[in-house]
Amino acid sequence: MDLRESLDVLMFVAACAVLLTGFPVAFTLAGIALAFGLIGMAFGVFDFGFMAALPQRIYGNMTNDVLIAVPLFVFMGTMLERSKVAEELLENMGRLFGRLRGGLGFSVSIVGALLAASTGIVGATVVTMGLLALPTMLRRGYDPSLAAGSIAAAGTLGQIIPPSIVLVLLGDTLANSYQKAQLEQGIFSPETLSVGDLFAGALLPGLMLVVFYILYQVFRAALDPKSSPAMPVDETISTAELYRSTLRALVPPIALIVAVMGSILGGIATPTEAAALGAVGAILLAGERAGGMKRAVHLAALCLIALLALTSVMDLRTARSEISGTDMAGIWFAYLLCAGVFAGLAASVYRLWQNGVLAEVSQSTARITSMVFVILIGAALFSLVFRGLGGDETVHEFLTSMPGGTFGAVLTVMLIMFVLGFFLDFIEIIFVVVPIVAPILLMMDVNPVWLGVMMAINLQTSFLTPPFGFALFYLRGVAPESVTTMQIYRGAIPFVLLQLLALAAIASFPALATWLPRVFFGGSGFL
Template identity: 65%
Template sequence: MEFIAHSLDLAMFAAACVVLMLGFPVAFTLAGVALAFALIGWVVGAFDMTFLSAFPQRIFGTMTNEVLIAVPLFIFMGVMLERSKVAEELLDTMGRMLGSVHGGLGIAVSIVGALLAASTGIVGATVVTMGLLSLPSMLKRGYSSELACGSIAAAGTLGQIIPPSIVLVILGDQLSNAYQKAQLDMGIFSPETISVGDLFAGALLPGLMLVGFYILYQVVVAIINPSAAPSIPKEDNPGVTFSEVTNALLPPILLILSVLGSILGGIATPTEAASVGAVGAILLAGYRLGGKRNWPIVLAAVALVFLLFLTANMDLRVARNDIPHWDMIAIYGAAICLALLAWGIISALLRVFRDGILVAVMQGTTQVTAMVFVIVIGASLFSLVFRGLGGEEMIHAALKDIPGGAIGAIIAVMLLMFVLGFFLDFLEIVFVVVPMVAPVLLQLEMPNGEPMSPVWLGIMMAMNLQTSFLTPPFGFALFYLRGVAPPSVRTSQIYRGIIPFVFIQIFGLLLLWYIPSLAIWLPSLIYG
């Protein structure tokens, strides 16, 4: 009986993994396994049921967490851009612009993947969209199946690492809690905090670095083996006009700059910036459906940018006794901008509603958001019971005793997350594994001997999971692509095509390991 009591924490974790791999719903698996092991622990005297009294407070803490409001807003932004055919227009325009050079279609896929990652942040949707749109075109133009599949799958997973990413929003919230707990455990009773904005800034350079490596690989393949990445004959490629490039690229780029710029510039919190992204996605969808009568939406977009400028440079508070003359002018200007913005949003919403897009977007957003937050509740109960069974102390002791000290502990956690990424989605890993291991890791040192940076650790985890989702034979991105690839493309070709990109990912991880400033420099520059 004593042996059972001491091994319940490990058995609980193993049981959750087995049940999840059997295909049961994630949220109910986590909560059900937790309740079952809580009862078993209570029977054998290894669990105190008073632990469960903290569960309602945890749910209330999730409900009142303003950071997590960004999740449904970013999901809405991504689904709206996906359903309004922005990705299709981007791929078509970039393909025609770069198709006349060897490897041009592959380079276009990498660039569009980066833009969609920064616009949507939804990995599955990006892989499926680009697989449906780009793969048939690349195969028709004579691209090797391996290169085409590898390029699409790798570009589709950039949503894990390029901000604004839902993964980084959730990971930032979990790491913030873990960082404060780690500092309290070290006797620091005025702990520092990290924000989602820190992770966004830290992920920017590593994400762009990966995009650069993908493009470099496409160029090298085109030089070494031109037949694997042929150019499109001029008679088959009508080319693009400057107006077409501007209409396809400029709106998404402006939307990305508005969201990221408002966060990195300190104008808005990630939650506020997510609302800017949602509004921008509505305007962009309405703009694409509006034909020539787009001036209400154009005025609304200009008003949105002007509002961001006024917010950054003027004090717009009206509940003051003494309001300076220029502030009052700015307040009136902001009111006019809000009226123009409301007019543009209503106009855009009517267009997407008449086109049948709005209902589908709201249904998709609600489904994904409900899934995320039910998993949050299930994971919260799971981690609570796991701690009550002594799992936290077990993990702490195990990581402290691993050969190699801090470096060995970090490598062990990264390997564990990499393997779990074969079977579990990022939500389960972030909500279950990160709260258990991060408080211990954040008390250790980085490989360069400096105190552990939560930003560096978070970016390492995100890039590690991205690599796991690409690695054969279990990578999620490969399953998404297999589902939309034509029958002529064999699964073995998809696996062979992705292997070079997996090595690129590993190389990127090693660079980040040995050069932590890739993740730390930009947040330090922006936020000090």
């Protein structure tokens, strides 16, 4: 191994080692890249001209339409978290299913899936579920390991169930890698991969995981009834009232999820436009929960639904040379509906500003978004220096020399990402590891949607696996002292095995990930 090859390997190892110390990610990536770039220049094995591409990379990231979805989805998730949606869902679903053995476990899995689809933020979901559901499950006599494992597993669904921040970032990174792989193969009219393709591909695997979790809890309740006892029936609430309150808690978040995902899958909106729709819907939902001016909020919600319906049946574009009378009438009607939405938004924003929620959500969104984009800039510099030191060739030789061909290469990458997931957050892995390995795998004719779904579930499994899983650390931070760390670990293991079963199923039957994108976006050549 010559000096150039040694430097790229040492650079990657050094970055991982410094990240393990807890030093800020963006500064670690940029600092390590600059240090090894200077070392490479000193030994004459690195051309500093690679650095000239950095401003263009940064500008490209800042003007990337897809990445605009990140702050919008973060805002949507944070707003819903502050609006007590999770609390109402858990309370009502717990009362609905609690009469069954294992019913609280079913509720946790279902609510976890709904929160994953509406917030997409793993840490927030695990913490929220841990604070709200874990004390209730322990008070009702649930086995602490089962309760902790159910909550940690449900919380990680935010990694895979769209719209997920992980899928947005992964989709954008894979799209760039897919284009690069095709250009390397001499295809100068490359097929494109969109975040919408990845959302569609992840939907069935995500729902499959929810079914696996519930089936395990049914099996556990039948095998060991004492581990998940039924709740006593609350005589003060009639069945009709219980159904009404459950519907009131379920319908708004489900309607928001359907509107966001339906607009993407139906081709009405891009993921970024759907994220904006989700942010508006989250403000209206939070404003309605906060009380006051409910009529304006309800009117705005109806106007928003009408706008979606109108967009799906009429061409409302104004930048056209010829607009028919019917379309013009539709455009003016759309303006009227927008005014209704604006009135409800103004009422909601005023109410949320009064109670301090708007300031909290805005600060949280700015913090998370800034972190993501600063890491993206550091990762861009790291990637440029790594390539300049010949890292691409090293990784290509390593993966293509694996026994088993394409299967061996994919398995190796999955194992590496799984281990790195113990120590690095998903953002670092997506921005640093995926751009290095994905182009090589995609040149080996691996389906990009299938690869993206496999990577997302693999990271989800890593974040749940003892003893280093991030989800377990989040839960440990909010769990009562009576729940030991070993109980959390034991509870997570069955769900990790279910995750591995899901990975094996998707590896054996790729159509689980590729069928739905083919149905909705059948024109894509890679499908």
